[in-house]
Amino acid sequence: MKVGILDSTLREGEQTPGVVFTMEQRVEIAKALSDLGVSMIEAGHPAVSPDIYEGIKRIVKLKREGEITSEILGHSRAVKRDVEIASELEVDRIAIFYGVSDIHLKAKTKTTREEALNVIADVVGYAKAHGVKVRFTAEDATRTDLNYLVRVAKTARDAGADRISIADTVGILYPTKTRELFSYLVREIPGVEFDIHAHNDLGMAVANALAAVEGGATIIHATVNGLGERVGIVALQSVAAALKYHFNVEVVRLDKLVSVSSLVEKYSGIPTPPNFPITGDYAFVHKAGVHVAGILSDPRTYEFMPPETFGRSRDYVIDKYTGKHALKDRFERLGVKLDDREMEQVLAKIKSSQGTRYFRDVDLLEIAEEVTGKVLKPRPPERIEAVVSVKCGSNVYTTSVTRRLSVIPGVKEVMEISGDYDIVVRVEARDSTELNNVIESIRSVKGVESTLTSLVLKKM
Ligand SMILES: CC(=O)SCCNC(=O)CCNC(=O)[C@H](O)C(C)(C)COP(=O)(O)OP(=O)(O)OC[C@H]1O[C@@H](n2cnc3c(N)ncnc32)[C@H](O)[C@@H]1OP(=O)(O)O
Ligand SMILES: O=C(O)CCC(=O)C(=O)O
Numbered sequence: 001m002k003v004g005i006l007d008s009t010l011r012e013g014e015q016t017p018g019v020v021f022t023m024e025q026r027v028e029i030a031k032a033l034s035d036l037g038v039s040m041i042e043a044g045h046p047a048v049s050p051d052i053y054e055g056i057k058r059i060v061k062l063k064r065e066g067e068i069t070s071e072i073l074g075h076s077r078a079v080k081r082d083v084e085i086a087s088e089l090e091v092d093r094i095a096i097f098y099g100v101s102d103i104h105l106k107a108k109t110k111t112t113r114e115e116a117l118n119v120i121a122d123v124v125g126y127a128k129a130h131g132v133k134v135r136f137t138a139e140d141a142t143r144t145d146l147n148y149l150v151r152v153a154k155t156a157r158d159a160g161a162d163r164i165s166i167a168d169t170v171g172i173l174y175p176t177k178t179r180e181l182f183s184y185l186v187r188e189i190p191g192v193e194f195d196i197h198a199h200n201d202l203g204m205a206v207a208n209a210l211a212a213v214e215g216g217a218t219i220i221h222a223t224v225n226g227l228g229e230r231v232g233i234v235a236l237q238s239v240a241a242a243l244k245y246h247f248n249v250e251v252v253r254l255d256k257l258v259s260v261s262s263l264v265e266k267y268s269g270i271p272t273p274p275n276f277p278i279t280g281d282y283a284f285v286h287k288a289g290v291h292v293a294g295i296l297s298d299p300r301t302y303e304f305m306p307p308e309t310f311g312r313s314r315d316y317v318i319d320k321y322t323g324k325h326a327l328k329d330r331f332e333r334l335g336v337k338l339d340d341r342e343m344e345q346v347l348a349k350i351k352s353s354q355g356t357r358y359f360r361d362v363d364l365l366e367i368a369e370e371v372t373g374k375v376l377k378p379r380p381p382e383r384i385e386a387v388v389s390v391k392c393g394s395n396v397y398t399t400s401v402t403r404r405l406s407v408i409p410g411v412k413e414v415m416e417i418s419g420d421y422d423i424v425v426r427v428e429a430r431d432s433t434e435l436n437n438v439i440e441s442i443r444s445v446k447g448v449e450s451t452l453t454s455l456v457l458k459k460m
């Protein structure tokens with residue numbers, strides 16, 4: 001199957017309300033995307049502002065120097081001045097868009113269908129004459145009369161475009177229709193390849209992208225974390241995982257998705273929810289007793305792919321949904337032996353506690369002490385204890401970071417504080433390797449900017 005990713009985080013992604021990348025951030029994101037292995041980077045619309053222009057210039061320079069390998073695109077209206085600005089930058093390809101539905105023709109460009117065909121032919125031909133590859137985007141293609149859409153695409157092709165982007169600009173497609181549409185266009189319009197640009201207004205962008213590929217599209221537009229106008233477009237991490245699962249195609253380095261997602265979360269200031277596919281904190285964290293019992297026996301019971309594929313690891317939380325298998329496993333990991341009756345009593349206490357979101361290890365040990373009457377604390381003397389001060393990035397909701405930190409195995413207490421740091425975390429580990437792992441987990445939590453770790457030497 002021939003399919004690649006065009007990442008539009010720097011163009012569509014920056015159209016998310018509140019998102020503005022600095023020039024340095026643009027370049028860093030572009031490098032990260034290239035390292036990830038995306039085929040194309042839509043680096044921005046250079047006519048929009050001087051900093052976008054400058055950012056693209058730097059990205060093109062890195063491409064020339066071999067530091068970036070993806071094809072670099074500049075976005076452009078079907079306006080000759082926009083094309084000139086993009087071609088000055090010597091991008092690999094100019095992506096020229098024009099709204100072709102009757103709604104767009106009437107309300108925006110105030111052109112008839114025939115006039116629009118002339119504009120498209122003229123501007124695509126103009127760009128081509130600058131010696132650059134051209135993609136034409138039929139904006140609002142999915143609300144465009146199909147016969148007219150075919151004429152539009154043929155016009156762009158005949159004027160020199162070798163790719164046509166079919167934009168579901170308001171996100172109204174569904175998979176069956178998408179597959180049919182692409183199959184039809186591929187059949188009717190030889191000599192070009194097709195992109196799918198799917199918005200997520202109905203939550204079907206990823207499904208539509210896959211259906212488009214089945215219909216013959218060869219490039220999927222995506223953004224990291226699904227950023228974009230309104231509710232955004234195809235999320236890169238979701239579509240990459242779906243392509244791997246369904247078609248066994250690796251369009252990007254799956255093990256690098258988490259770091260790219262964190263980078264874009266940091267620079268965009270848009271927090272990714274913990275239940276986001278693949279890169280969200282909870283993507284591989286289980287809860288219900290039946291599920292945890294299942295994964296302890298065979299992780300495939302509740303995981304579509306192993307978390308290690310994405311450089312992640314599995315975990316589970318303990319609360320009133322917990323069953324005996326999970327609890328037994330957790331106490332075993334804590335090095336505490338309880339008989340069946342004690343385990344049942346601990347479980348009963350967990351079940352009857354109201355409103356407790358998570359039972360941390362320290363809470364479980366306390367309950368076990370109550371039940372057994374034995375002193376289970378302090379933990380084995382060789383344990384290392386440390387205090388990690390955490391600074392959050394600007395635009396980050398501290399409590400969301402606190403919540404994420406509190407479920408990391410090894411984290412015993414989390415406190416929000418005032419002063420130079422935002423959060424203090426008390427950590428316990430068996431040895432320095434485990435401590436290092438816990439600190440790494442803390443540092444990789446989205447929103448954490450820096451940490452300062454102090455080892456506890458003595459406690460009174
Ligand atoms: C669906 C998508 O996301 S497509 C990508 C959209 N991208 C952007 O809008 C990039 C950010 N935009 C901007 O910075 C500005 O809108 C600019 C620089 C592009 C244009 O700014 P302005 O000239 O001030 O115009 P404004 O944005 O108010 O209106 C858009 C103008 O572009 C025209 N236009 C809109 N789309 C197109 C197009 N694809 N091709 C040609 N002209 C177009 C409109 O008809 C309108 O023209 P008018 O000035 O003659 O009325
Ligand atoms: O240029 C494209 O492919 C898509 C333009 C766009 O963002 C849209 O129509 O939603």
Ligand SMILES: [Mg+2]
Pocket residue numbers: 012169197199228229233
């Ligand atoms: Mg769009």
